[in-house]
Amino acid sequence: MTSKEIQGFKVVSVVFSSKSTTFHELFIKEHSLRHQEDNKPPGRTLFVLNIPPYVTEENLKNLFSPCGKVLNVILQNKNQFNNAYVIFSQREHLLKAVKVTNLCLNDLKSGLEKWIDEYNNSIEDPTKLSNEINNFMLRFDKNEEAGKKKVEEIDDEGWTVVTKKSRNPGIANKESVKIKINEKISQASKKKELQNFYTFQIKQSKQKNLTMLRKNYEEAKKKVTLMKSSRRFKPY
Amino acid sequence: MDSSDEDITDHDENESENEASDISKTPVENPNKRKHKEISQKSKKVKLEPISTEDPKKSKKKNELYKPPTIEELNNLKMTENLYNNNLFRLQIEELVKEVAIKTKRKKALSSWLENFKTNIENLPEFDDISLSDIKIVSKTKKSTKKDKFINNLVTNYQCHFKSDQDLKLNFLKPENIEVFGLYENNALAGPNLETSINITMPKSCFHVKDFLNNRYIVKRFYYLAYIAENLTDVHKKTIIYHENNILLPILLIQPTKDEKLIIKIHATPVEDYFKPSRFLPSQNNIKQDLFEANINDIEILRATPTILYNATLAHDVTLRENSAFVATTLHEHENVQEGIKLLCIWLKQRNLDVGYGAFTSNLIMYFVTYLLAKKKLNKLMSSYQIVRNFWSFLATTDLEKCPISLGDSSENNLAMFKQHFDIVFLDRTGCYNLATFLDKNVFRRVKQECEMAMRHLDDSRMESFHSLFLTKVPFGLQYDLLIDLTDALPLKDQFISTDVEKSKNIGYGQFLTITQISDLLHKGLGKRALNIVPHIEVKYKESPLTKVIFGINLNPETAFNFIEMGPVLNDYTKADEFRKFWGYLASDRRFRDGSTHVAVYFKTSTIRGKRGIIKRIIKYLLIEKLDIKFKLYYDEFEEFLLNKKVTSPYPVGTNEESCLKIIKFADELGQKLRSVQMSLSITGIQGLSDAFSYSEVFPPIAAKFRQADNAEIKGKNVIFPNKKIGMIPRLIEPLELVLQLEHSSKWPNNLEAIQHVKTSFYLEISKMLQDNHNIISHVTREYLEVFYEGLVFRYRLFVPKEIGLLKKAITETGELKYTENAKSEQLEKSLGILPKVNATLKGIQLQFPSFGPGTALIKRWLRSHLIDDFHMPDIVINLLNAALYVNLTSFQESCTPQIAFLRFLKFIAEFQWELQPVLVNFNEEITKEDIADLESKFQQNRAAVQPLYIIMPYDQGQSIFTKHSPSKETLHRVQGLAHATLKLVLGRIEEQLVFDLKELFKPNMEGYNLLIHLRPLLNPRRHEQIDNPADSKIVLEKYEQHKNEKIPIAGFNPVHSYLKALRESYGEFAMFFHDTYGGSTVGVLWNPKAKEVKEFKVAHINGKKLVNSKLELNEDAIIEDFYILGKGIVKWIEKK
Incomplete structure (x- = not known):
């Protein structure tokens, strides 16, 4: 098989069982970006595209292990065609990986076997579960407590931090609160107005009424045109 | 205007x-x-x-x-x-009237033909002095005259089915007068077909003084029509038909050109004042001999009895001219009234109530409107809308069966005399002819019902009202809960012993007498069970004219399925005897709880389906055992598809109701136990989420003993799968989903994860209490609490409203706190917040309309069998759509059987214009009119932006939350196509007597898919639910009994379901997957055309592709192999098409 290459990507064909008659094409490339992230160290990270949905991180590790030791695999999304970053322990491994043209994966767990495992694992020991929860809640409560304390603290120089918990907490910075306030203001200003005082107001209200009638009529007409266009008026 | x-x-x-x-x-x-x-x-x-x-x-x-x-x-x-009702109604009326306007081309063709016709008539050859006995083939000789030729033609072309008492002298003379009349002449005919009537007056010299006797007139008229027809040249088609299916009133039907939509009906009537109309009053006898072979024993009785129907037929002819003239002058220049008549005719035609013997004809509409106009109940200034409305309101509110009306000024006595003989009396101008003579009272009641419904529609001024009133066809087959087709038994024999008086009164209409008697028998047998029994009778001009007799029966939902037919008290000997005689071996003497003793018929049954079967049993008893008539019944054939034939339950089961009842009962019991559990927060509400709680599940789980295999692997309290290769998956035990609500508390943590943990701890607490206090086993996962109770598996989830809030919470850049919807919060609110409310309401609908649940189940069964599953058309959407039919009751009365509910749904979905309008399911009128209008206009304004199918209902603030993701436009089109095809076949079965196996309607079309994934049937836990079930062993379930060491069975494990889910999640953008939820063993796959396009190389396009010549192409083979990999173990093979 001759290797294919395009726009810096190398095409690697992968089979997922020894019985396979066909293969997926993975597109691989050394990861290089101007922004460097800690978990994707430069020089040792391989960028892999077009990974079939059922492939897990574990699978990928195994897949690339022939090239060298894989430290970590970062999969982007689940249950769809995937991108991944494969981080090798040494640059040589990466260089070796880039030269590979086909790979084979054998340890795939899928289908019935997988679902049965899932079902069996969904049944948990109640005591274990309850312990876990208790532990979590203890930790959580502790954290909350700690957070509260922090807030109430008086700092070294004797300043007290003003918090929401004081007597007059002020207005909360919430969207709903803002909307309510605006509504109140507009209503208050409406109350101040006289509705039917000036002639022009009466005239205007009449005009408004007429406009409404016309608008209704227009709307109805539009609907009818729509219906007409779908030949709704043929009775039989 | x-x-x-x-x-x-x-x-x-x-x-x-x-x-x-x-x-x-x-x-x-x-x-x-x-x-x-x-x-x-x-x-x-x-x-x-x-x-x-x-x-x-x-x-x-x-x-x-x-x-x-x-x-x-x-x-x-x-x-x-x-x-008018509103703008829209007015505009729609205008559009409709425009649509039914008659083409000028046709009008011109008619007028030119008429002119031609008149000159033709002027030049008619005249023959006189031909005796009836002369009308036989004259052997052809060289000298054969014109007359001989004419006679020959008469004999060969026109068969007279009428007999008279003497050898009549026939004079074929030019008509005195020709007059055009009818709807078209009064500008009240709704096109596009142009149909007009001509009244030809036969001259005096054709008749003899006593011609009204003994069929003489009828025979003469027939030959006169034949004479006209014979001399009509230059017409495309001429036939003899019956006027309004009246078998003594033949007329000539002419189609002048090839245009089938232009039709002329020619009547022949005697010259005015020749016969006195009073001669035809229903008190007179005009037949002295048994000319109709009615087997009358005593001719004296015949001579003494009024021949009311025969008289009426003659009266029709005698009064035709005067009545037509009156109608014409009254309607003249009343354009709005004419428009109103057009609308009414369309309305009635859509309901199919204007055809057949005994129908409410369009002429009757015209006469009724004329009556209202003459009585000043309508006037010239009214709009057509008001005309229509007043007409409906008149028919709906006046009891015409009690109070006779008259077009002219008839005396009270006269009216009373008519009333004695006819059910409905509507006298004409002369006071001698009842215009409603042949109007069947049962048809009339139906029309009245329709009027009431129409009034309801108008008052509820929604957009569809116009559409359902005038534009939707309401086929005969869908109007009734039950149809009895007697066509196979034609011609009807005299099954009844009728008196000579009866026979004489109905002389000439003997067959119809039999039909009325059958109808009466059905009325008597079904009693209060039936609301109305409406005949639909078609005739054709031939020796035995009946061609079709169908009874449509609407059941009374409250009384139809009573299992006791209560008879009279035992002491009342004569009546009790009569009752026994009527019910034969079915009747028995019974003592009732209140101590009384009655003769009664008890229909034993233990299922709801059995109760529906009572109707069938009664009809079979009446028609087979009492009358021995062949008949076809359209009633419950489809219910078969709801039966689970492979699984026998421990309790009697018909369609799905019994299992649902059991489930609800046990869920309530368990609910009470849960409520009594002492916890820091008490349980305030328990509501069902599964379809079984609204009776709309096709195969609800069965409460039964769970048989555990000896070598079953066990983990804690559950049975799990053993760690080896599995060749067969056990029958699916579907867990029932419920939601728990706790009393309000402010102590819930402000953190999502913490809430979830607290929830799980609640589950654990409940689980422990159930075990300790009630000895009920359950197990807990992070998501739910699973309880095994009475042979059913219940899954409870806690609903904490705060969770939704936390999911929605977001902080904007300005530090403002904002709550925005996202997929997760929506999902949670939908499934645990809104769904229980909807489900509870649907259960209410089921209680009100018992056919809702099984009807919905039937819809699901049908749709799923065509490989459209929950993903494409969610169950809840089907529930809501069907509920809409019950809540709105638009075109029909309430459906009493699942079958008719299903068929009506098919019609609804096939014709529903989802692009133009939302579905409204206003449970208990909870949304106000203003809100509805608001939502509808919003929908109209951003049609393109909102989901294809939009359902407005009370609990989701008009968001149509259940249709957000599916169905798609494509699915809707597909469903509509399927519904249309299915309905056509089903109606064809009734209307054209098509014969086919109903199973065909539930067979998917496997053509057209790109791939077919064949699954291993033994690994499908629902395999026994298939419609065409291969010979598989039966599963017999035993009654549940609690025992020690009980374990929770494997519940909710459906690898086929998991497979489909995985396929859709992973490959949803490349292909669509279709599968029959109920045991389907094939998955149809369609490639998405977009995914198949060849693309330039780009990282965004790379998924699932392979590189071919530097371009990206779909890696089909690899993906197909992926399908194998994903379904490892359950996929047998994949067929490429």
Whole structure:
């Protein structure tokens, strides 16, 4: 098989069982970006595209292990065609990986076997579960407590931090609160107005009424045109 | 009115030319001034602003809305408000009337033909002095005269099925007069077919004084028509038919040209004043001999009894001219009234109540409207809408069966005399002819019902009312809960012993007498169970004219399925005897709880399906055992598809109701136990989420003993799968989903994860209490609490409203706290917040309308069998759509059986215009009219943005939350196509007697898929639910009994379901997957055409592709192999097409 290459990507064909008659094409490339992230160290990270949905991180590790030791695999999304970053322990491994043209994966767990495992694992020991929860809640409560304390603290120089918990907490910075306030203001200003005082107001209200009638009529007409266009008026 | 109409159109034209040309008729008279102005404006525009034509138009549009109104416009707008229901209704009427306008081409063809006809008649050859006995083949000789030829033609072309007592002298003379009459002549005919009637007056010299006796007139009239027909040259087609299916009233039907839509009916009537109309009053006898072979024993009785139907037929002819003239003068120049008649005719025709013997004909509509007009109940100034409305209200509120009416001024005595003989009396101008003679009272009651319904529609001024009143066809087969087709038994034998008086009264209509008697028998047998029993009878001109007899029966939902038919008290010997005689071996003497003893019929049954079967048993008893008539019944054939034939339950089961009842009962029991559990927060509400709680699940789980295999692997309290290769998956035990609500508390943590943990700890607590206090086993996962109770598996989830809030919470850049919807919060709210409410309401609907649940189940069964599963069309959406039919009751009465509910749903979905309108399911009228209008206009405005199918219902603030993701447009089109095809076949079965196996309607079409994934049937836990079930062993379930060491069975494990889910999640963008939920063993796959496109190399396009010549192509083979990999173990093979 001759290797294919395009726009810096190398095409690697992968089979997922020894019985396979066909293969997926993975597109691989050394990861290089101007922004460097800690978990994707430069020089040792391989960028892999077009990974079939059922492939897990574990699978990928195994897949690339022939090239060298894989430290970590970062999969982007689940249950769809995937991108991944494969981080090798040494640059040589990466260089070796880039030269590979086909790979084979054998340890795939899928289908019935997988679902049965899932079902069996969904049944948990109640005591274990309850312990876990208790532990979590203890930790959580502790954290909350700690957070509260922090807030109430008086700092070294004797300043007290003003918090929401004081007597007059002020207005909360919430969207709903803002909307309510605006509504109140507009209503208050409406109350101040006289509705039917000036002639022009009466005239205007009449005009408004007429406009409404016309608008209704227009709307109805539009609907009818729509219906007409779908030949709704043929009775039989 | 007309002038104001023009004003509107004018105003349109100014506004935008396109729209105006679309919608309005061109004004007949245009004020010149304005036209001029318009033209100058236009030219100005072109001169000044040649580049942009958009802007001035826009500003103009604004001006249009605010310009000062003309008086006409104001009047017009006001009139719409006062005289019509609303704008939309008015516009729709206008459109419809335009649509049914008759083409000028046709009109011209008619008038030219008529002229031709008149001159033709002028030149008719005349033959006199032919005796009846002369009419036989005259052997051809060289000298054969014109007369001989004529006679020969008469014999060969026209068969007279009428007999008279003497050898009549026939004079074939030119008619005295020709008159055109009928709906078309009064400008009240709704096209596009043009049909008019001609009344030809036979001259005096054709008759003899006593010709009204013994069929003489009828025979003469027949030959006269034949004489006219024979001399009509230059017509495309001429046949003899019966006027309004009246078998003593043949007329000539002519189709002058090849145009099938132009039809002329020729009546022949005697010259005026020749016969006295009073001769035909229903007190007279005009037949002295048994000419109709009615087997009358005593001819004296015949001579003494009035021959009412025969008389009426003759009276029709004698009074035709006067009545037509009266109608014509009354309706003259009443355009709105004429329009009203057109609308009414369309309305009735859509309901199919205007055809057949005994029907409510369009002529009757015309007479009724004339009556109302003459009685000043209608007037010239009314709009057509008001005409229609008043007509409906008149029929709906007047009890015509009690109070006779008259077009002329008949005396009370006369009316009373008619009333003795006829059910409905509507006398004509002369007072000698009952216009409603042949109107069947059962048909009339149906029409009355329809009127009531129409009134309801008008008052509920929603958009569809017009559509369902005038534009939707309501096929006969869907109007009734039950149909009895007697066509196979034709011609009917005399099964009844009728008296000579009865026979004489109905002489000439003997077969119809039998039909009435059958109808009476059905009435008597079904009693209060039936609301109405409506005959549909068709005839054709031939020796035995009946061609079709069907009874449509609407059941009374409250009493139809009673299992006791209560008879009289035992002491009442004569009545009790009569009852016993009627019910034969079915009757028995019984003592009731209150101590009374009655003769009664008890129908033993233990299922709801069995209760529906009572109707069938009664009808079979009446028609087979009592009458021995062949018949076909359309009633419950489809229920078969709801039966689970492979699984036998420990309790009696018919369709799904019994299992649902059991489930609800046990869920309530368990619920009470849960409520009594002592916890820091008490449980305040428990509601069902599964379809079984609204009775709409096709195969609800069965409460039964769970048989555990000896070598079953066990983990804690659960059975799990053993750690080896599995060849067969056990029958699916579907867990029942419920939601728990706790009392309100402010102590829930402010953290999602913490809430979830607290929830799980609640589950654990409940689980422990159930075990300790009630000895009920359960197990807990992070998501739910699973309880095994009475042989059923219940899954409870806690609903904490705060969770939704936390999911929605987000902080904007300005530090403002904001709550926005996202997929997760929506999902949670939908499934645990809204769904229980909907489900509870649906259960209410089921209680009100017992056919809802099984009907919905049948819909699901049908749709799923065509490989459209929950993913494409969610269950809840089907539930809501069907509920809409029950809540709105638009075109039909309430459905009493699952079958008719299913068929009506098919019609609804096949015709529903989801692009144009939302579905409204206003449970308990919870949404106000204003809100509905608001939502509808919003829907209209951003149609493109909202989901294809939009359901407005009370619990989701008009968001149509259940249809957000599916069904898609494609699915809707597909479902509509399927529904249309299915319905056509089902109706064909009734209307054209098509014969096929109903299973065919539930067989999917496997053509057209790109791939078929064949699954291993033994690994499908629902395999026993298939419609075409291969020989598989039966599963017999035993009654549940609690025992020690009980374990929770494997529940909710469905690898097929998991497979489909995985396929859709992973490959949803490349292909669509279709599968029959109920045991289907094949998955149909369609490639998404977009995914198959060849693309340039780009990282965004790379998924699932392979590189071919530097371009990306779908890696089909690899993906197909992925399908194998994903379904490892359950996929047998994949077929490529």
